[in-house]
Amino acid sequence: MSSEIDGPVQGAEAERLRRWRLALGGEPGADGTGVGLSGNDAGVDAALAALYRSSEGQQSGGRSAGLGASAPSMARWLGDIRRYFPSTVVQVMQTDAIERLNLTRLLLEPEMLEAVEPDVHLVGTLLSLNRAMPEKTKQTARQVVRAVVEQVEKRIAQRTRTAITGALNRSARISRPRHADIDWNRTIKANLKHYQAEYSTIVPERLVGYGRKIRSVQRDIVLCVDQSGSMAASVVYSSIFAAVLASMRSVRTSLVVFDTAVVDLTPQLQDPVEVLFGTQLGGGTDINRAIAYGQTLITRPRDSIFVLISDLYEGGVRDEMLRRVAAMLAAGVQVIVLLALSDEGAPAYDRDNAAALAALGVPAFACSPDAFPDLIAAAIERRPLPVPAA
Structure with missing residues:
Protein backbone atom coordinates (compact mmCIF):
# COMPACT_ATOMS: atom_id res chain seq x y z
CA MET A 1 0.00 0.00 0.00
CA SER A 2 1.20 3.53 -0.69
CA SER A 3 0.28 6.89 0.85
CA GLU A 4 1.00 10.56 0.34
CA ILE A 5 2.36 12.31 3.44
CA ASP A 6 2.22 16.11 3.77
CA GLY A 7 5.36 17.37 5.43
CA PRO A 8 8.65 15.83 6.42
CA VAL A 9 7.18 12.90 8.30
CA GLN A 10 8.95 9.63 7.58
CA GLY A 11 9.49 6.06 8.78
CA ALA A 12 7.57 4.69 11.76
CA GLU A 13 5.81 7.98 12.38
CA ALA A 14 4.55 8.05 8.80
CA GLU A 15 3.16 4.54 9.15
CA ARG A 16 1.48 5.44 12.42
CA LEU A 17 -0.21 8.47 10.87
CA ARG A 18 -1.23 6.47 7.81
CA ARG A 19 -3.00 3.94 10.05
CA TRP A 20 -4.71 6.71 11.99
CA ARG A 21 -5.89 8.27 8.73
CA LEU A 22 -7.41 4.95 7.63
CA ALA A 23 -9.07 4.50 11.02
CA LEU A 24 -10.48 8.03 11.24
CA GLY A 25 -11.62 8.26 7.64
CA GLY A 26 -11.57 12.05 7.52
CA GLU A 27 -10.46 14.36 4.75
CA PRO A 28 -6.81 15.52 4.76
CA GLY A 29 -6.39 18.18 7.42
CA ALA A 30 -9.78 17.54 9.01
CA ASP A 31 -8.51 14.70 11.19
CA GLY A 32 -5.22 16.28 12.23
CA THR A 33 -3.01 13.69 10.55
CA GLY A 34 -2.17 15.71 7.44
CA VAL A 35 -2.11 12.42 5.51
CA GLY A 36 -3.55 11.91 2.05
CA LEU A 37 -4.29 8.48 0.60
CA SER A 38 -3.64 6.95 -2.80
CA GLY A 39 -3.49 3.54 -4.46
CA ASN A 40 -4.78 0.63 -2.38
CA ASP A 41 -5.07 2.85 0.71
CA ALA A 42 -7.59 5.01 -1.10
CA GLY A 43 -9.52 1.91 -2.18
CA VAL A 44 -9.59 0.53 1.36
CA ASP A 45 -10.77 3.89 2.70
CA ALA A 46 -13.52 4.15 0.08
CA ALA A 47 -14.76 0.60 0.82
CA LEU A 48 -14.91 1.31 4.55
CA ALA A 49 -16.53 4.70 3.99
CA ALA A 50 -19.26 3.20 1.85
CA LEU A 51 -20.33 0.97 4.72
CA TYR A 52 -19.44 2.77 7.94
CA ARG A 53 -20.29 6.35 7.04
CA SER A 54 -22.88 8.13 9.21
CA SER A 55 -25.00 11.25 8.91
CA GLU A 56 -22.76 12.86 11.49
CA GLY A 57 -19.70 11.96 9.44
CA GLN A 58 -21.24 13.43 6.31
CA GLN A 59 -22.05 16.72 8.06
CA SER A 60 -18.58 17.05 9.56
CA GLY A 61 -16.70 16.23 6.39
CA GLY A 62 -16.03 12.64 7.36
CA ARG A 63 -16.69 9.58 5.30
CA SER A 64 -19.36 10.38 2.77
CA ALA A 65 -19.30 7.55 0.23
CA GLY A 66 -22.24 5.19 -0.08
CA LEU A 67 -23.38 1.90 -1.55
CA GLY A 68 -26.41 3.34 -3.27
CA ALA A 69 -29.58 1.37 -3.76
CA SER A 70 -28.73 -0.76 -6.77
CA ALA A 71 -27.39 -4.28 -7.17
CA PRO A 72 -24.60 -3.21 -9.58
CA SER A 73 -23.10 -0.72 -7.13
CA MET A 74 -23.37 -3.25 -4.30
CA ALA A 75 -21.76 -5.93 -6.47
CA ARG A 76 -18.85 -3.60 -7.24
CA TRP A 77 -18.41 -2.89 -3.55
CA LEU A 78 -18.42 -6.62 -2.76
CA GLY A 79 -15.70 -7.09 -5.34
CA ASP A 80 -13.67 -4.29 -3.77
CA ILE A 81 -13.79 -5.66 -0.23
CA ARG A 82 -12.80 -9.11 -1.46
CA ARG A 83 -9.82 -7.48 -3.12
CA TYR A 84 -8.68 -5.48 -0.08
CA PHE A 85 -9.60 -7.66 2.92
CA PRO A 86 -9.20 -11.32 4.01
CA SER A 87 -12.21 -13.64 3.84
CA THR A 88 -13.00 -13.45 7.57
CA VAL A 89 -13.17 -9.64 7.42
CA VAL A 90 -15.25 -9.77 4.23
CA GLN A 91 -17.86 -11.90 5.99
CA VAL A 92 -18.11 -9.43 8.87
CA MET A 93 -18.48 -6.49 6.48
CA GLN A 94 -21.18 -8.29 4.50
CA THR A 95 -23.14 -8.94 7.68
CA ASP A 96 -22.75 -5.30 8.72
CA ALA A 97 -23.89 -4.11 5.29
CA ILE A 98 -27.06 -6.17 5.48
CA GLU A 99 -27.86 -4.98 9.01
CA ARG A 100 -26.79 -1.32 8.76
CA LEU A 101 -28.04 -0.49 5.30
CA ASN A 102 -31.07 -2.79 5.10
CA LEU A 103 -29.82 -4.41 1.92
CA THR A 104 -31.76 -7.66 2.22
CA ARG A 105 -33.80 -6.67 -0.83
CA LEU A 106 -30.67 -6.68 -2.97
CA LEU A 107 -29.99 -10.28 -1.96
CA LEU A 108 -32.97 -11.18 -4.11
CA GLU A 109 -30.94 -10.23 -7.21
CA PRO A 110 -28.94 -13.08 -8.83
CA GLU A 111 -26.00 -10.82 -9.80
CA MET A 112 -25.75 -9.72 -6.19
CA LEU A 113 -25.64 -13.28 -4.87
CA GLU A 114 -22.94 -14.21 -7.36
CA ALA A 115 -20.71 -11.51 -5.86
CA VAL A 116 -21.03 -12.33 -2.17
CA GLU A 117 -18.63 -14.34 -0.02
CA PRO A 118 -20.68 -17.36 1.15
CA ASP A 119 -20.86 -17.86 4.92
CA VAL A 120 -23.23 -19.19 7.59
CA HIS A 121 -24.70 -15.76 8.41
CA LEU A 122 -25.48 -15.09 4.75
CA VAL A 123 -27.22 -18.46 4.52
CA GLY A 124 -29.37 -17.48 7.50
CA THR A 125 -30.36 -14.26 5.76
CA LEU A 126 -31.18 -16.07 2.52
CA LEU A 127 -33.34 -18.59 4.38
CA SER A 128 -35.29 -15.78 6.02
CA LEU A 129 -35.95 -14.38 2.51
CA ASN A 130 -36.82 -17.76 1.04
CA ARG A 131 -40.55 -17.17 0.73
CA ALA A 132 -40.05 -13.76 -0.92
CA MET A 133 -37.32 -14.90 -3.30
CA PRO A 134 -38.20 -14.79 -7.03
CA GLU A 135 -37.71 -17.96 -9.04
CA LYS A 136 -34.85 -16.44 -11.06
CA THR A 137 -32.89 -15.99 -7.83
CA LYS A 138 -33.55 -19.33 -6.14
CA GLN A 139 -31.08 -21.32 -8.23
CA THR A 140 -28.28 -18.87 -7.46
CA ALA A 141 -29.27 -18.85 -3.79
CA ARG A 142 -29.10 -22.65 -3.73
CA GLN A 143 -25.57 -22.50 -5.14
CA VAL A 144 -24.56 -20.08 -2.36
CA VAL A 145 -26.15 -22.29 0.30
CA ARG A 146 -24.58 -25.44 -1.14
CA ALA A 147 -21.12 -23.83 -1.10
CA VAL A 148 -21.51 -23.11 2.63
CA VAL A 149 -22.93 -26.57 3.36
CA GLU A 150 -19.99 -28.26 1.63
CA GLN A 151 -17.57 -25.99 3.49
CA VAL A 152 -19.09 -26.84 6.87
CA GLU A 153 -19.44 -30.56 6.06
CA LYS A 154 -15.74 -30.70 5.20
CA ARG A 155 -15.01 -29.23 8.60
CA ILE A 156 -17.25 -31.42 10.74
CA ALA A 157 -18.21 -34.63 8.94
CA GLN A 158 -15.20 -36.88 9.54
CA ARG A 159 -14.77 -35.79 13.14
CA THR A 160 -18.46 -36.40 13.82
CA ARG A 161 -18.44 -39.89 12.32
CA THR A 162 -15.23 -40.79 14.19
CA ALA A 163 -16.52 -39.53 17.53
CA ILE A 164 -19.90 -41.26 17.21
CA THR A 165 -18.46 -44.54 15.95
CA GLY A 166 -15.88 -44.60 18.74
CA ALA A 167 -18.53 -43.89 21.37
CA LEU A 168 -20.80 -46.65 20.06
CA ASN A 169 -17.91 -49.12 20.05
CA ARG A 170 -16.89 -48.20 23.58
CA SER A 171 -20.46 -48.49 24.81
CA ALA A 172 -20.51 -52.05 23.41
CA GLY A 211 -18.11 -56.24 20.81
CA ARG A 212 -18.21 -57.24 17.18
CA LYS A 213 -19.50 -54.49 14.91
CA ILE A 214 -23.25 -54.26 15.16
CA ARG A 215 -24.99 -53.36 11.92
CA SER A 216 -28.36 -52.60 13.51
CA VAL A 217 -29.34 -49.17 14.81
CA GLN A 218 -27.81 -48.64 18.25
CA ARG A 219 -29.05 -45.15 19.11
CA ASP A 220 -31.95 -42.89 18.12
CA ILE A 221 -31.08 -39.19 17.97
CA VAL A 222 -33.81 -36.54 17.73
CA LEU A 223 -32.73 -32.98 16.97
CA CYS A 224 -35.50 -30.50 17.78
CA VAL A 225 -34.51 -27.06 16.50
CA ASP A 226 -36.05 -23.65 17.16
CA GLN A 227 -36.25 -21.74 13.85
CA SER A 228 -37.07 -18.32 15.27
CA GLY A 229 -35.05 -15.53 13.67
CA SER A 230 -32.41 -15.36 16.43
CA MET A 231 -31.51 -19.02 15.87
CA ALA A 232 -30.45 -18.73 12.20
CA ALA A 233 -26.86 -19.96 12.59
CA SER A 234 -28.01 -22.79 14.86
CA VAL A 235 -30.52 -23.91 12.23
CA VAL A 236 -27.78 -24.06 9.60
CA TYR A 237 -25.31 -26.03 11.72
CA SER A 238 -27.89 -28.41 13.20
CA SER A 239 -29.28 -29.21 9.73
CA ILE A 240 -25.82 -30.12 8.48
CA PHE A 241 -25.05 -32.20 11.57
CA ALA A 242 -28.38 -34.00 11.16
CA ALA A 243 -27.49 -34.87 7.56
CA VAL A 244 -24.09 -36.21 8.63
CA LEU A 245 -25.63 -38.31 11.43
CA ALA A 246 -28.32 -39.60 9.06
CA SER A 247 -25.58 -40.99 6.81
CA MET A 248 -24.50 -43.37 9.63
CA ARG A 249 -26.27 -46.73 9.76
CA SER A 250 -25.67 -47.19 13.48
CA VAL A 251 -27.86 -44.23 14.49
CA ARG A 252 -31.39 -43.29 13.52
CA THR A 253 -31.60 -39.51 13.18
CA SER A 254 -34.69 -37.31 13.14
CA LEU A 255 -34.73 -33.56 12.53
CA VAL A 256 -37.67 -31.45 13.66
CA VAL A 257 -37.82 -27.67 13.27
CA PHE A 258 -40.42 -25.50 14.91
CA ASP A 259 -41.82 -22.04 15.54
CA THR A 260 -45.50 -22.07 16.48
CA ALA A 261 -45.86 -25.03 14.11
CA VAL A 262 -43.76 -28.18 13.89
CA VAL A 263 -42.17 -29.52 10.68
CA ASP A 264 -40.48 -32.92 10.44
CA LEU A 265 -37.63 -32.61 7.92
CA THR A 266 -36.28 -36.14 8.41
CA PRO A 267 -37.26 -37.30 4.89
CA GLN A 268 -35.00 -34.59 3.37
CA LEU A 269 -31.88 -35.45 5.38
CA GLN A 270 -30.10 -36.98 2.40
CA ASP A 271 -29.61 -33.41 1.11
CA PRO A 272 -28.92 -30.71 3.74
CA VAL A 273 -29.57 -27.98 1.16
CA GLU A 274 -33.14 -29.23 0.77
CA VAL A 275 -33.41 -29.37 4.54
CA LEU A 276 -32.36 -25.75 4.88
CA PHE A 277 -34.79 -24.57 2.23
CA GLY A 278 -37.48 -26.47 4.12
CA THR A 279 -37.03 -24.20 7.15
CA GLN A 280 -38.77 -20.89 7.62
CA LEU A 281 -36.83 -18.56 9.89
CA GLY A 282 -38.81 -16.13 12.02
CA GLY A 283 -42.14 -16.24 13.77
CA GLY A 284 -43.14 -17.27 17.28
CA THR A 285 -42.06 -20.21 19.42
CA ASP A 286 -43.98 -23.14 20.88
CA ILE A 287 -41.39 -25.39 22.51
CA ASN A 288 -44.01 -27.50 24.28
CA ARG A 289 -45.66 -28.47 20.98
CA ALA A 290 -42.27 -29.33 19.46
CA ILE A 291 -41.31 -31.54 22.41
CA ALA A 292 -44.70 -33.23 22.26
CA TYR A 293 -44.05 -34.18 18.63
CA GLY A 294 -40.49 -35.24 19.44
CA GLN A 295 -41.83 -37.64 22.07
CA THR A 296 -43.76 -39.49 19.38
CA LEU A 297 -40.46 -40.25 17.61
CA ILE A 298 -38.97 -41.95 20.66
CA THR A 299 -39.70 -45.68 20.67
CA ARG A 300 -36.64 -46.88 22.64
CA PRO A 301 -36.21 -44.39 25.51
CA ARG A 302 -33.03 -45.88 26.98
CA ASP A 303 -31.35 -45.87 23.59
CA SER A 304 -32.52 -42.37 22.64
CA ILE A 305 -30.93 -38.93 22.78
CA PHE A 306 -33.21 -35.89 22.53
CA VAL A 307 -31.44 -32.62 21.69
CA LEU A 308 -33.46 -29.40 22.04
CA ILE A 309 -31.75 -26.42 20.41
CA SER A 310 -33.54 -23.24 21.48
CA ASP A 311 -33.09 -19.93 23.29
CA LEU A 312 -35.99 -21.14 25.49
CA TYR A 313 -38.22 -18.11 24.96
CA GLU A 314 -41.41 -20.13 25.24
CA GLY A 315 -44.64 -18.92 23.69
CA GLY A 316 -46.50 -22.12 24.55
CA VAL A 317 -47.41 -23.75 27.86
CA ARG A 318 -44.29 -23.56 30.04
CA ASP A 319 -45.38 -25.96 32.80
CA GLU A 320 -46.39 -28.57 30.23
CA MET A 321 -43.01 -28.20 28.50
CA LEU A 322 -41.19 -28.91 31.78
CA ARG A 323 -43.50 -31.84 32.53
CA ARG A 324 -42.69 -33.41 29.16
CA VAL A 325 -38.95 -33.06 29.74
CA ALA A 326 -39.31 -34.67 33.17
CA ALA A 327 -41.28 -37.54 31.64
CA MET A 328 -38.57 -38.19 29.05
CA LEU A 329 -35.90 -38.21 31.75
CA ALA A 330 -37.92 -40.64 33.86
CA ALA A 331 -38.24 -42.98 30.88
CA GLY A 332 -34.46 -43.04 30.44
CA VAL A 333 -34.04 -40.63 27.52
CA GLN A 334 -30.82 -38.62 27.41
CA VAL A 335 -32.01 -35.00 27.15
CA ILE A 336 -29.66 -32.22 26.05
CA VAL A 337 -30.64 -28.54 25.81
CA LEU A 338 -28.44 -26.24 23.73
CA LEU A 339 -29.10 -22.51 23.83
CA ALA A 340 -27.23 -22.20 20.53
CA LEU A 341 -25.22 -24.39 18.17
CA SER A 342 -22.96 -21.81 16.58
CA ASP A 343 -19.69 -19.89 16.77
CA GLU A 344 -21.41 -16.65 17.78
CA GLY A 345 -20.51 -16.72 21.46
CA ALA A 346 -22.86 -16.33 24.44
CA PRO A 347 -26.49 -16.14 23.25
CA ALA A 348 -29.48 -14.33 24.74
CA TYR A 349 -31.88 -16.81 26.37
CA ASP A 350 -34.70 -17.19 28.89
CA ARG A 351 -32.88 -17.60 32.19
CA ASP A 352 -35.95 -18.70 34.15
CA ASN A 353 -36.61 -21.61 31.82
CA ALA A 354 -32.92 -22.52 31.78
CA ALA A 355 -32.91 -22.59 35.59
CA ALA A 356 -36.06 -24.73 35.65
CA LEU A 357 -34.48 -27.25 33.29
CA ALA A 358 -31.28 -27.30 35.35
CA ALA A 359 -33.41 -28.12 38.41
CA LEU A 360 -34.63 -31.20 36.52
CA GLY A 361 -31.01 -32.21 35.90
CA VAL A 362 -30.78 -30.84 32.35
CA PRO A 363 -28.29 -27.97 32.16
CA ALA A 364 -28.80 -25.58 29.25
CA PHE A 365 -25.70 -24.20 27.56
CA ALA A 366 -24.35 -23.00 24.23
CA CYS A 367 -22.20 -25.31 22.14
CA SER A 368 -19.83 -24.61 19.27
CA PRO A 369 -19.97 -26.80 16.14
CA ASP A 370 -16.47 -28.12 16.91
CA ALA A 371 -17.58 -29.32 20.36
CA PHE A 372 -20.84 -30.93 19.23
CA PRO A 373 -19.43 -34.34 18.14
CA ASP A 374 -17.80 -34.88 21.55
CA LEU A 375 -21.03 -33.83 23.25
CA ILE A 376 -23.05 -36.46 21.41
CA ALA A 377 -20.32 -39.05 22.01
CA ALA A 378 -20.52 -38.37 25.76
CA ALA A 379 -24.31 -38.77 25.66
CA ILE A 380 -24.00 -42.10 23.84
CA GLU A 381 -21.64 -43.41 26.52
CA ARG A 382 -23.73 -41.80 29.26
CA ARG A 383 -20.71 -39.94 30.51
CA PRO A 384 -21.07 -36.50 32.16
CA LEU A 385 -21.65 -33.93 29.44
CA PRO A 386 -18.79 -31.49 28.76
CA VAL A 387 -20.76 -28.45 29.97
CA PRO A 388 -18.73 -25.24 29.57
CA ALA A 389 -18.12 -23.12 32.64
CA ALA A 390 -20.70 -20.37 33.14
Missing part, protein backbone atom coordinates in the same frame (compact mmCIF):
# COMPACT_ATOMS: atom_id res chain seq x y z
CA ARG A 173 -17.29 -53.12 25.19
CA ILE A 174 -17.34 -56.70 26.47
CA SER A 175 -15.19 -58.61 28.99
CA ARG A 176 -14.73 -61.77 26.91
CA PRO A 177 -13.79 -60.44 23.47
CA ARG A 178 -12.61 -62.46 20.51
CA HIS A 179 -8.90 -62.06 19.79
CA ALA A 180 -9.51 -59.59 16.94
CA ASP A 181 -11.72 -57.48 19.20
CA ILE A 182 -9.31 -57.05 22.13
CA ASP A 183 -8.61 -53.45 23.13
CA TRP A 184 -4.93 -54.00 23.96
CA ASN A 185 -4.29 -50.57 25.49
CA ARG A 186 -7.10 -50.96 28.02
CA THR A 187 -6.27 -54.62 28.62
CA ILE A 188 -2.67 -53.75 29.50
CA LYS A 189 -3.76 -50.94 31.84
CA ALA A 190 -6.26 -53.24 33.55
CA ASN A 191 -3.58 -55.90 34.17
CA LEU A 192 -0.49 -53.91 35.15
CA LYS A 193 -0.62 -55.44 38.64
CA HIS A 194 0.01 -58.80 37.01
CA TYR A 195 3.33 -57.77 35.48
CA GLN A 196 5.89 -60.63 35.61
CA ALA A 197 9.33 -59.10 35.89
CA GLU A 198 11.21 -62.31 35.27
CA TYR A 199 9.43 -62.80 31.96
CA SER A 200 9.11 -59.08 31.14
CA THR A 201 5.45 -59.56 30.36
CA ILE A 202 1.95 -59.08 31.72
CA VAL A 203 -0.45 -61.90 32.46
CA PRO A 204 -3.79 -60.69 31.04
CA GLU A 205 -6.10 -62.01 33.73
CA ARG A 206 -8.92 -59.78 32.45
CA LEU A 207 -9.41 -59.02 28.77
CA VAL A 208 -11.05 -55.79 27.70
CA GLY A 209 -12.39 -55.42 24.20
CA TYR A 210 -15.12 -54.25 21.89
